[in-house]
Amino acid sequence: MTILVTGGAGYIGSHTVRMLREQGKPVVVLDSMEFGHRAALLGAELVVGDIRDRALVTDLCRSHGVTQVVHFAAYKNVGESMLEPEKYWMNNVAGTVDLVEAMLAADVRDIVFSSSCSVYGTPESVPVHEDAPLHPESVYAESKATVERILGWYGVTKGLNSVSLRYFNAAGASIDATIGEDWALTLNLVPLVMKATLGRRGPVQVFGNDYPTPDGTCIRDYIHVDDLADAHIRALDHLANGRPSIALNVGTGVGSSVLDVFTATEHASGMTVPYEIIDRRAGDPVSSFADPSIVRSTLGWTARYDLGKIVESAWNWHSTHLDGYGD
Ligand code: WQD
Secondary structure (H helix, E strand, O other), rough: OOEEEEEOHHHHHHHHHHHHHOOHHHHHHHEEOOOOOOHHOOOOEEEEEOOOHHHHHHHHHHHOOOOEEEEOOOOOHHHHHHHHHHHHHHHHHHHHHHHHHHHHHHHOOOOEEEHHHHEEEOOOOOEEEEOOOOOOOOHHHHHHHHHHHHHHHHHHHOOEEEEEEEEEEEEOOOOOOOOOHHHHHHOOOOHHHHHHOOOOOHHHEOOOOOOOOOOOOEEEEEEEEEEEEEEEEHHHHHHHHHOOOOOEEEEOOOOHHHHHHHHHHHHHHHHOOOOOEEEEOOOOOOOOOEEEEEEEEEEEEEEEEEEEHHHHHHHHOOOOOOOOOOO
């Protein structure tokens, strides 16, 4: 009955591991520790190793009685993926093939996969529905879309069951500020805003304020990391109940602008967010937010936290962990 969590010492992985354990579910984490943090595991069992090591994964599945896998382990830097694509093909794509082969060798057939809204590229319309065409616009996004398709073919050929969760903009930290995101490792908006507000970097550079949106800045669907964790656990239950493989959007359905994030941060912190407006960033969609109706009807999942709570939790974590996990 054990759940194997690859990349469980990372940002979303560690929140999912914690929630699984709080629900009394046995967990073992496989993490290379290239970017993971031991402290983020809060004592969960860790095996340091690579998803590409098939013998290790098969042994791990057999020795721990693994029945299901949540697969987070991947590289996730969009810019880097365009400069060093091989890393993304090998780790994200080939690594997943190795992981699945090793699972199947141990007769493990359920996998929940960490996918991304970036598989849609610039959405043709919002809210984004799951049947929107996939148009990856980076090697990173292509690696996620390719893995989704590979998992589908493993379903046809080998009876693998999969749920691919297409996250929108993951953000925030645990409500008790025990675990959170390592701001040294991310270029995403929310941690950058926290860093700037806490005086740990210069002003946030806003990538354009002349978009056709109410305040001129881009709109995204920010989703709390514990809401994402909850979606993974429901996806595991879905597969355990013998329900069919599926790809689901995981977002709140609410779009927030860059300036909305600043306003929420100022409310949570009582401080001013320093920022400057610069040119648009190439490839930024003007607006992207989920239609969450299928995830709601399929998994019974709905987001509990709004932007205010996301930003407040991020503030509480970063302002008390200025050096992250200190490792
Ligand atoms: C958010 C908003 C920027 C930084 C990324 C990945 C995507 C998926 C979701 C994982 C945008 C603006 C940002 C800054 C800014 N992740 N911004 N100044 O690009 O929506 O999506 O996360 O799968 O693959 O690319 O996230 O946090 O970079 O940007 O103005 O310094 O903040 O323009 O509107 P993005 P982001």
